[in-house]
Amino acid sequence: MSQFHAGESSTTRRYDLAVVGLGVMGAMVAWRAAAMGADVIALDPYVPGHRRGASHGGSRIFRTLCHEGVDYGVFARASLQIYRELEAATRTELLLQCGGLTIGPPGHPLVSAAAVTAETVGVAYERLDSAELRARYPQHAPMGKDIGLFEPTAGVLRPEAAVRAAVQASRAAGASVLSGVRCLKLRHEADGPTLFTNAGVIRARKTVLAIGGWTNDLVPDLELPLQVRRSVLCWFRDDTECHGTQNFPVFIRVGSGLDGWGIPDVDGRGVKVGLGGPHPSKRLLSHPDDNWGMHPVSVETAPVSAYVTKALPGLQPITASAEACMDVRTPDGHFVLGSHPRLADVVLCTGFSGHGFKHAPAVGTAVAQYALHGRTDFPIDAFAPDRFDRST
Numbered sequence: 238m239s240q241f242h243a244g245e246s247s248t249t250r251r252y253d254l255a256v257v258g259l260g261v262m263g264a265m266v267a268w269r270a271a272a273m274g275a276d277v278i279a280l281d282p283y284v285p286g287h288r289r290g291a292s293h294g295g296s297r298i299f300r301t302l303c304h305e306g307v308d309y310g311v312f313a314r315a316s317l318q319i320y321r322e323l324e325a326a327t328r329t330e331l332l333l334q335c336g337g338l339t340i341g342p343p344g345h346p347l348v349s350a351a352a353v354t355a356e357t358v359g360v361a362y363e364r365l366d367s368a369e370l371r372a373r374y375p376q377h378a379p380m381g382k383d384i385g386l387f388e389p390t391a392g393v394l395r396p397e398a399a400v401r402a403a404v405q406a407s408r409a410a411g412a413s414v415l416s417g418v419r420c421l422k423l424r425h426e427a428d429g430p431t432l433f434t435n436a437g438v439i440r441a442r443k444t445v446l447a448i449g450g451w452t453n454d455l456v457p458d459l460e461l462p463l464q465v466r467r468s469v470l471c472w473f474r475d476d477t478e479c480h481g482t483q484n485f486p487v488f489i490r491v492g493s494g495l496d497g498w499g500i501p502d503v504d505g506r507g508v509k510v511g512l513g514g515p516h517p518s519k520r521l522l523s524h525p526d527d528n529w530g531m532h533p534v535s536v537e538t539a540p541v542s543a544y545v546t547k548a549l550p551g552l553q554p555i556t557a558s559a560e561a562c563m564d565v566r567t568p569d570g571h572f573v574l575g576s577h578p579r580l581a582d583v584v585l586c587t588g589f590s591g592h593g594f595k596h597a598p599a600v601g602t603a604v605a606q607y608a609l610h611g612r613t614d615f616p617i618d619a620f621a622p623d624r625f626d627r628s629t
């Protein structure tokens with residue numbers, strides 16, 4: 238297959254699909270589309286696995302007990318299988334299934350929603366009452382009658398490795414994958430979109446924009462209501478050796494003012510802990526490029542240390558290390574997947590609102606199917622980009 242070369246100017250070649258952005262979502266779309274037999278080109282200004290977007294930081298939670306809605310359970314269940322396929326194809330370990338806990342008061346809407354998803358999608362889980370939770374997981378300090386939902390299939394994903402594996406699989410399936418190439422402008426033409434990049438012009442029948450917090454740079458007319466927030470990842474040390482993957486499942490905690498999440502020590506760096514939702518310490522960025530080069534400061538890490546003091550008494554509440562990342566949130570917390578409301582050949586894949594990584598393989602499959610064939614079996618109707626402005 239002939240390749241696009243940096244410096245190549247306008248060519249007559251028209252790809253089936255151009256994928257702009259190679260965070261986890263773009264990498265998965267490129268792989269799935271190339272594996273379906275499409276002629277794919279994919280590009281990013283940085284090397285896959287880089288730290289300037291949202292797909293880095295050593296670990297991510299995988300869980301199927303999705304309190305965000307039943308449809309997400311469908312995506313997570315499919316993603317589990319596709320992550321395993323990717324591991325086999327690239328001989329890379331991407332998912333360590335150490336189990337996962339959802340902790341919160343009985344009857345809390347998010348605890349109930351997680352159980353509904355599990356039961357609807359058919360995922361095994363165990364309900365631990367307050368006494369069982371305290372006995373089995375003394376690392377946590379539950380409040381009052383807090384219960385736990387334990388999901389054995391949950392675990393830890395390795396984000397940088399997952400992005401690189403998807404890129405490797407894309408190339409193996411015939412895709413042209415370019416680093417150091419930024420799309421500067423997108424122009425719609427009768428036979429598909431044209432991409433103007435720093436390395437030449439790319440023509441494609443369809444284009445997927447998987448550029449996370451940068452989406453409004455390339456489709457400013459849409460004014461998608463995306464909030465790009467800086468989110469600092471914090472690691473904490475453990476004196477007791479009780480927070481490894483063998484005894485400390487990933488967790489999501491809700492209620493009692495203790496909304497947060499945590500991931501066991503997978504690489505000797507410590508236990509990773511974060512605060513749930515758009516906490517005030519996660520400041521809004523006017524542009525995603527502003528996140529780069531700003532080192533985490535104490536106003537960002539101190540609230541996480543305070544959380545550790547209350548929720549995880551076995552950890553030293555001093556941040557051992559910290560690293561900036563970013564969230565791209567929609568007003569309703571749901572993804573943005575589907576055609577640009579006025580440019581049918583441009584498919585948007587963004588707005589993952591802090592819970593996208595686990596779903597990336599299924600999102601990649603759904604978006605590849607939708608872009609290439611105009612339909613997908615995955616439930617994406619609720620994620621339509623025009624839901625924010627039904628008048629368009």
Ligand SMILES: Cc1cc2nc3c(=O)[nH]c(=O)nc-3n(C[C@H](O)[C@H](O)[C@H](O)COP(=O)(O)OP(=O)(O)OC[C@H]3O[C@@H](n4cnc5c(N)ncnc54)[C@H](O)[C@@H]3O)c2cc1C
Binds near residue numbers: 257261281421562595
């Ligand atoms: C702190 C934190 C913790 C999280 N924890 C979890 C978790 O435990 N579980 C979970 O499931 N999810 C989690 N998430 C969410 C998950 O990480 C994101 O949903 C996911 O990484 C989003 O990937 P993306 O590909 O959309 O964006 P990105 O990774 O930001 O990728 C966008 C890419 O587009 C490229 N780009 C930008 N502009 C251009 C251009 N003009 N031309 C070409 N390329 C361009 C960028 O360089 C970048 O590589 C977390 C997120 C954060 C911030």
